[in-house]
Amino acid sequence: EKWNSHNFQDGKFLMSVKSYLKFWLVHSILFLGVLKLQQNILSNLSVTCHYCFPGKIAIIGGCREYTGAPYFAAISALRVGADLSHVFCTKDAATVIKSYSPELIVHPILEESYSVRDDERESVSSSILAEVIKWMERFDCIVVGPGLGRDSFLMDCVGNIMRHARQANIPTVVDGDGLFLITNNIGLVEDNSLAILTPNVYEYKRLVQKVLNCEVNEENASEQLTALCQKIGGVTIMRKGKADLISDGKKVTQVSTFGSPRRCGGQGDILSGSVAVFSSWARHFLLSNEQPKETSVNPMVLGCIAGSLLLRKAAALAFEKNKRSTVTTDIIEFLGQSLEDICPAGR
Numbered sequence: 001e002k003w004n005s006h007n008f009q010d011g012k013f014l015m016s017v018k019s020y021l022k023f024w025l026v027h028s029i030l031f032l033g034v035l036k037l038q039q040n041i042l043s044n045l046s047v048t049c050h051y052c053f054p055g056k057i058a059i060i061g062g063c064r065e066y067t068g069a070p071y072f073a074a075i076s077a078l079r080v081g082a083d084l085s086h087v088f089c090t091k092d093a094a095t096v097i098k099s100y101s102p103e104l105i106v107h108p109i110l111e112e113s114y115s116v117r118d119d120e121r122e123s124v125s126s127s128i129l130a131e132v133i134k135w136m137e138r139f140d141c142i143v144v145g146p147g148l149g150r151d152s153f154l155m156d157c158v159g160n161i162m163r164h165a166r167q168a169n170i171p172t173v174v175d176g177d178g179l180f181l182i183t184n185n186i187g188l189v190e191d192n193s194l195a196i197l198t199p200n201v202y203e204y205k206r207l208v209q210k211v212l213n214c215e216v217n218e219e220n221a222s223e224q225l226t227a228l229c230q231k232i233g234g235v236t237i238m239r240k241g242k243a244d245l246i247s248d249g250k251k252v253t254q255v256s257t258f259g260s261p262r263r264c265g266g267q268g269d270i271l272s273g274s275v276a277v278f279s280s281w282a283r284h285f286l287l288s289n290e291q292p293k294e295t296s297v298n299p300m301v302l303g304c305i306a307g308s309l310l311l312r313k314a315a316a317l318a319f320e321k322n323k324r325s326t327v328t329t330d331i332i333e334f335l336g337q338s339l340e341d342i343c344p345a346g347r
């Protein structure tokens, strides 16, 4: 909370000397604590996966405008350790995404309003859902939203997919335009403890305005995040920013290890793909190893912490090498080394 109350502007700390010293003391302690936590979580997760539960992830996203975002999310899931990464996107986006990588399984099934006649809407919507349902049971987690776009017909179809995922108990990470969808239809995630929302600055602002009916309050960031989780009910939210704040409405965890000063579009997509894998591993581990109730942890929260720490490390390494020319692809290249530094693969 002390960390949150500090005021940053254009990289300069607006603090007195006293609070500056206090800041470094608090930060050093936080840094060591977070490093320890990071090692524990990732080594637990590595024991969990142990090449027998790599995870199958699906990204619901990709349209005429955006082909990068679903690719970044899907390839990051693979680079982090998933064995299969699917992308469900519009027909226009599919060939482009396939051509980025032969590793991805791409389903060109979504449609936007411009390609569907009014009288066809119902039947097209049903066949899209039927096609996704055929695959759904195989997924350990889905990510809804990277590069999805905001077409109204598409939004309706994806809403149906989310309802089905929920019925099937499939964890769902909601990012990008998926957050636009749920902000206008909060019932889609209400009381769903398997839902993770990963809003950026603007997505969070819209969510707070809609759900809490007020503006973002930086002074009481943790309390406001807790209130937001509680109001929606059950969900885990990772509020992205200079520090990532993660809460399931019970407590708030902050990840503020140094990442990169470079902001490039697509870092959030790496995060959503990684969080999908880590939360699946954590959930699988907790489901197969009974935990004493008092020490029970939320696997969705663990997944967010691990994803955030990993992305920050990879971004730092990519910036060290590429400096200001760093782009998202450079960060993805460092996911493997970062994972290795944090938690070596062993044999």
Ligand SMILES: NC(=O)C1=CN([C@@H]2O[C@H](COP(=O)(O)OP(=O)(O)OC[C@H]3O[C@@H](n4cnc5c(N)ncnc54)[C@H](O)[C@@H]3O)[C@@H](O)[C@H]2O)[C@@H](O)CC1
Pocket (backbone or CB within 6 Å): 065, 066, 067, 068, 069, 070, 145, 146, 147, 148, 149, 175, 176, 177, 200, 201, 202, 203, 265, 266, 268, 269
């Ligand atoms: N290469 C790609 O295909 C990418 C596509 N993306 C997708 O683009 C769609 C729209 O996402 P937006 O984030 O633009 O939508 P928003 O409506 O949240 O953002 C509105 C505006 O704010 C800017 N903005 C967003 N986050 C910011 C930040 N942290 N700091 C400063 N400015 C910020 C954006 O550039 C945009 O102009 C989503 O589906 C998203 O997944 C992004 O993931 C980026 C990469």
Ligand SMILES: Nc1ncnc2c1ncn2[C@@H]1O[C@H](COP(=O)(O)OP(=O)(O)OP(=O)(O)O)[C@@H](O)[C@H]1O
Pocket (backbone or CB within 6 Å): 176, 199, 200, 201, 240, 241, 242, 243, 244, 259, 260, 261, 264, 265, 266, 267, 268, 269, 270, 271, 308, 311, 312
């Ligand atoms: N101001 C910042 N300083 C340092 N790191 C940041 C900052 N903002 C975001 N990050 C890092 O980047 C990650 C992605 O957050 P960001 O706000 O860029 O998401 P996004 O806008 O959804 O990204 P995308 O461009 O993929 O849509 C965060 O988890 C965090 O680690």
Ligand SMILES: [Mg+2]
Pocket (backbone or CB within 6 Å): 175, 176, 200, 268, 269
């Ligand atoms: Mg984003």
